[in-house]
Amino acid sequence: MSDHLVIVGGGLAGFTTAQELRKHGSDVAITIVDPEGLPYDRPPLSKEYFDGSMPAEKLAFRPESWYSENAVELVSERVTRLLPGEGKLELGNGQVLSASNTVLSLGGRARTLPIPGGDLPGLLELRTIADADKLRETLKPGMRFAIIGAGLIGAEVASTAVKMGAEVSLIDPVPVPLVPACGAILAGRLHDMHEAHGVKVHCAMTQQIELVGEEYRITLADGTIVVADAVLVAVGLVPNTELAQDAGITVDNGVIVDDEQRSSIPTVFAAGDVARHRLADGTLGRRHEHWESAMHAGQTVAAALAGQPLPVHGAGWMWSDRYGIHLEAVGDMVNGTEVLRHVDGLPAAAFRLDDEGHMIGAATIDGGNTVRAARRIIDRGIIVDPEKLADSSIDLKKLAR
Known part of the structure; x- marks a missing residue:
C-alpha cells in the first residue's frame, strides 16, 4: 500500500497537519474526512460570525481551491470505525479508506447538564457553524436569553447577545470564572463587565430546567428561578474518544499521546482538543482546548510524519474578546x-x-x-x-x- 494519511476531523489541528506536511515538502497522499466539509475556524462562532459581521466564507482556513492545488482530498463523511491493525477506516456511507497513518483531530462535543431537564429539546449549544446559525436565528432583540456557564464561550456569547439587544442572564456556580487563566484580579475585572453592560449574573448551581409552554424555567440552588425564551448551555466539552476507544487505543479523558502526538497504536496520532499527553514521569497532563495548542499539535504531527525534528513551542497562549x-x-x-x-x-x-x-x-x-x-x-x-x-x-x- 502506498503511503496515505487520513485525517479524521477538519478542525485547526487536522488542517494544520495537512498544511505543514506540504510545507515540509511531503508528497504523501492526504485525505481529510469531516462531515462538515471545508475546514473552518471556530473562535469567531461566538463573536463576529454570531453577530453577522463575518460572512461564512471568511471562516474557512483556506479556500476550496487550496485543497486541490495541494493535493489534499476532502471527504464530507463521518468515520464510523477505525481498523488500525488493518490500516483501514470505515465511513458512514459504507466506503472503506486505506491509511498508512491516521490523525484523530476529532475535537469534542458540548457537555450536557446531568440534571432534570438537562436534555430538553431546544436547549442551545455552540460548537459548529450550524450551532451558531441556530443561535443567531433564535436570538431576537428584547428576548430573554439565559446562558449556563460563564467560561470563555459563555462570556463571549453574553457580550455578543447584549450587543444584539437580548436581555441576558448569565449563570455559573463559580463566583469569578477564569481565575486559572488570568489570575484573580484580572478575572474579577472581566467578570464585573457583565453587570456593567446590563447582564444579570447569577452565582449558583443550576438544579433543573423546565419547559413550560414556550418558556424555560431554570431553577437555581439558591431558590432563584430564571425565566428565559432561549437557553445556551456552555459548560465545557467532552472529547470525542469513542472511535479511538473502540479501536483499542488508550484513552482517559482524551486520547493519550506521547511527545510526537502518537497514540498507543503507533500509526494513529491524535491532536487538538481530543488529545492528552502522557508526561515524562508517566503522569497525564491536562488536555489543552485553546486555538494555539491545536495548531502546535498539528505542527508536531506533521514534523513526526515527515521525519523532521519536532518543533519547540514556547509558553502556551490564549485569548478572548468581550465588551x-x-x-x-x-x-x-x-x-x-x-x-x-x-x-x-x-x-x-x-x-x-x-x-x-x-x-x-x-x-x-x-x-x-x-x-x-x-x-x-x-x-x-x-x-x-x-x-x-x-x-x-x-x-x-x-x-x-
Missing part, C-alpha cells in the same frame, strides 16, 4: 507570586513569578505588545524586577532584552 476589550494570557497563571500593573487606575496586566524571580505567566487586557514581550521573557528564562514589572511607564520589551 470591546481583548484578553490575552500566556504561561502559568496559577502558581508563583502575582505582580500587577495598572493603567489609568485599573489592573491591566498580571504577571506570575517563581521563587527565583523568573516570569512563568502573564495576562493582559488590551496589552498585546505586553504579552508578546512577556512571552519572550518566559521563554528565555529571564529574571525580572517586580518593581519594574509593576511600573506601567516601563516598556516590557526593555525587560525582555
Whole structure:
C-alpha cells in the first residue's frame, strides 16, 4: 500500500497537519474526512460570525481551491470505525479508506447538564457553524436569553447577545470564572463587565430546567428561578474518544499521546482538543482546548510524519474578546507570586513569578505588545524586577532584552 494519511476531523489541528506536511515538502497522499466539509475556524462562532459581521466564507482556513492545488482530498463523511491493525477506516456511507497513518483531530462535543431537564429539546449549544446559525436565528432583540456557564464561550456569547439587544442572564456556580487563566484580579475585572453592560449574573448551581409552554424555567440552588425564551448551555466539552476507544487505543479523558502526538497504536496520532499527553514521569497532563495548542499539535504531527525534528513551542497562549476589550494570557497563571500593573487606575496586566524571580505567566487586557514581550521573557528564562514589572511607564520589551 502506498503511503496515505487520513485525517479524521477538519478542525485547526487536522488542517494544520495537512498544511505543514506540504510545507515540509511531503508528497504523501492526504485525505481529510469531516462531515462538515471545508475546514473552518471556530473562535469567531461566538463573536463576529454570531453577530453577522463575518460572512461564512471568511471562516474557512483556506479556500476550496487550496485543497486541490495541494493535493489534499476532502471527504464530507463521518468515520464510523477505525481498523488500525488493518490500516483501514470505515465511513458512514459504507466506503472503506486505506491509511498508512491516521490523525484523530476529532475535537469534542458540548457537555450536557446531568440534571432534570438537562436534555430538553431546544436547549442551545455552540460548537459548529450550524450551532451558531441556530443561535443567531433564535436570538431576537428584547428576548430573554439565559446562558449556563460563564467560561470563555459563555462570556463571549453574553457580550455578543447584549450587543444584539437580548436581555441576558448569565449563570455559573463559580463566583469569578477564569481565575486559572488570568489570575484573580484580572478575572474579577472581566467578570464585573457583565453587570456593567446590563447582564444579570447569577452565582449558583443550576438544579433543573423546565419547559413550560414556550418558556424555560431554570431553577437555581439558591431558590432563584430564571425565566428565559432561549437557553445556551456552555459548560465545557467532552472529547470525542469513542472511535479511538473502540479501536483499542488508550484513552482517559482524551486520547493519550506521547511527545510526537502518537497514540498507543503507533500509526494513529491524535491532536487538538481530543488529545492528552502522557508526561515524562508517566503522569497525564491536562488536555489543552485553546486555538494555539491545536495548531502546535498539528505542527508536531506533521514534523513526526515527515521525519523532521519536532518543533519547540514556547509558553502556551490564549485569548478572548468581550465588551470591546481583548484578553490575552500566556504561561502559568496559577502558581508563583502575582505582580500587577495598572493603567489609568485599573489592573491591566498580571504577571506570575517563581521563587527565583523568573516570569512563568502573564495576562493582559488590551496589552498585546505586553504579552508578546512577556512571552519572550518566559521563554528565555529571564529574571525580572517586580518593581519594574509593576511600573506601567516601563516598556516590557526593555525587560525582555
